[in-house]
Amino acid sequence: MSRHSALVASGIFLSRVAGLLRESVFAHYFGSSDAADVFRAAFRIPNLLQNLFGEGALSASFIPVYVKLLDPESRDEADRLASAIFCLLALVVSCLVLVGVFATPYLIDVIAPGFSGAKRDLTISLVRILFPGAGLLVLSAWCLGILNSHRRFFVSYTAPVAWNLAMIATLIGLGRQLTPFPLAKALAWGSVVGSALQIGVQVPQVARLVRSFKVGLGLATQSVRIVVRNFIPVLISRGVVQISAYVDTLIASFLPTGALAGIGYAQILYTLPVSLFGMSVSAAELPALSAATGPGEGSAAYLRLRLDSGLRQIAFFIVPCAMAFLALGDVIAGAIYQTGRFTHHDATYVWAILAGSAVGLLAGTLGRLYASMYYALRDTRTPLYYAVLRVALTAVLGYICALPLPRLLGIDARWGAVGLTGSAGIAAWLEFALLRHSLKVRIGTTGLAATFVLKLWVAAAAGAGAGWAAKLSLSWPSHHPIGPAAVVLCLYCLVYFAVASALRVPEAAALLQRVRKMV
Numbered sequence: 001m002s003r004h005s006a007l008v009a010s011g012i013f014l015s016r017v018a019g020l021l022r023e024s025v026f027a028h029y030f031g032s033s034d035a036a037d038v039f040r041a042a043f044r045i046p047n048l049l050q051n052l053f054g055e056g057a058l059s060a061s062f063i064p065v066y067v068k069l070l071d072p073e074s075r076d077e078a079d080r081l082a083s084a085i086f087c088l089l090a091l092v093v094s095c096l097v098l099v100g101v102f103a104t105p106y107l108i109d110v111i112a113p114g115f116s117g118a119k120r121d122l123t124i125s126l127v128r129i130l131f132p133g134a135g136l137l138v139l140s141a142w143c144l145g146i147l148n149s150h151r152r153f154f155v156s157y158t159a160p161v162a163w164n165l166a167m168i169a170t171l172i173g174l175g176r177q178l179t180p181f182p183l184a185k186a187l188a189w190g191s192v193v194g195s196a197l198q199i200g201v202q203v204p205q206v207a208r209l210v211r212s213f214k215v216g217l218g219l220a221t222q223s224v225r226i227v228v229r230n231f232i233p234v235l236i237s238r239g240v241v242q243i244s245a246y247v248d249t250l251i252a253s254f255l256p257t258g259a260l261a262g263i264g265y266a267q268i269l270y271t272l273p274v275s276l277f278g279m280s281v282s283a284a285e286l287p288a289l290s291a292a293t294g295p296g297e298g299s300a301a302y303l304r305l306r307l308d309s310g311l312r313q314i315a316f317f318i319v320p321c322a323m324a325f326l327a328l329g330d331v332i333a334g335a336i337y338q339t340g341r342f343t344h345h346d347a348t349y350v351w352a353i354l355a356g357s358a359v360g361l362l363a364g365t366l367g368r369l370y371a372s373m374y375y376a377l378r379d380t381r382t383p384l385y386y387a388v389l390r391v392a393l394t395a396v397l398g399y400i401c402a403l404p405l406p407r408l409l410g411i412d413a414r415w416g417a418v419g420l421t422g423s424a425g426i427a428a429w430l431e432f433a434l435l436r437h438s439l440k441v442r443i444g445t446t447g448l449a450a451t452f453v454l455k456l457w458v459a460a461a462a463g464a465g466a467g468w469a470a471k472l473s474l475s476w477p478s479h480h481p482i483g484p485a486a487v488v489l490c491l492y493c494l495v496y497f498a499v500a501s502a503l504r505v506p507e508a509a510a511l512l513q514r515v516r517k518m519v
Helices: 002-030 034-044 047-053 055-069 072-102 104-111 117-149 153-158 160-174 180-200 203-209 222-252 259-292 297-337 344-358 361-376 381-402 404-409 413-443 450-473 482-502 506-518
Strands: none
Touching: 002 034, 002 153, 002 160, 002 180, 002 259, 002 297, 034 047, 034 117, 034 180, 034 259, 047 072, 047 117, 055 072, 055 117, 055 222, 055 361, 072 104, 072 117, 072 222, 104 117, 117 153, 117 180, 117 203, 153 160, 160 180, 222 259, 222 381, 222 413, 259 297, 259 344, 259 361, 259 413, 297 344, 297 361, 297 413, 297 450, 297 482, 297 506, 344 413, 361 381, 361 413, 381 404, 381 413, 404 413, 450 482, 482 506
């Protein structure tokens, strides 16, 4: 598991570094302007296709079935299944792209009703450009599913680097020549080109793995019907989650300028540890868990062992990330974004939103691995039910905390964005508790020991204290803070690992041992 999850994490790390670079360049040219708000809102609408039909949904339904067919005796059926799923995806997504392009003005009225005039017109133009690119990213997720099933993790997770580089090249090449609104339109075209490149880098390996590709829907094939049947609950679940994201966008569109952009900047940072440590372990474990499922206590014991080991790996890295967002969010945001139009004041605002996100960071990340266990058991409905509850709670709490609460407290309305992210964190803990409780009936008791979690938080708090001391002693700059930020964050990490080792956390000892071998 360590080797495979490390490959996923390495690929994700490279793609996320490219993403952070893209966001830094984006912040330089757009800051917290109207054009930034528009691009964030416009990107969410066609991105619905990728989120509904993309990696998470396709992997949950496709990989558990496909991986069982990879024996030499059933490889022909595996190729037929892969071909049929690609054709089904291409047909459905093409139709949805056409509908989305024509229905864009109506989608804008639903998703961002607070936009008007030139801001609304630009949003419509961007959405129509971005829709085809989102469709291409769905097909890229099919490539990822094939590669992951064959344990070829690195290429599939580094492919988004090509997408990020296309957008970075667009911004650098045209950023000084165009004003923000035309630049936003050019960036949308750069995103479409990047989507095509993301597929292109995966195709050579996929072509070697799917040896016999045949055009056809294959709906009469049992394996195809199983994938489609399992896909529908996941699709609905992803749709429910997306409703939550669009409710957030709708609410944020009524907040002052900069709220949507601030949420977007914070989301990039918040999803980095989720992807690096939650997605890497979950993605690497899904094929192995799917192959190991079966009747009997022996299978259940093996699944519990792998699940608990994965939970510990995730928590060891996520707890310090959550503490860093709470205590040093301005340092992180400043190091990544503070340049050009993005000021120190903007970094402080993003810090507040990050602190709200940190509330549910651990629960949301651990929940990914629990969901993967359900998918390996071919149960895609239970995560759906709990996702509905989480989204309903997020919508209610998000509205209260973002709009009425700031008015009641007499604070600036823009701080309502913090209420949105904080309420989502509370709902994530509810979903996590329900997932863990239901799985207990299936395979027995799982989870993290309270003493283990306490040690991690103590180590993270010690690191935060050292980071704060370093920050105060460096006379924190208002411009170009990347150098001091490196000092603060490196000290934070070193103290965390040192204290965790002193508290005899096994994961810390194992990591230090690997480092010694490398040195």
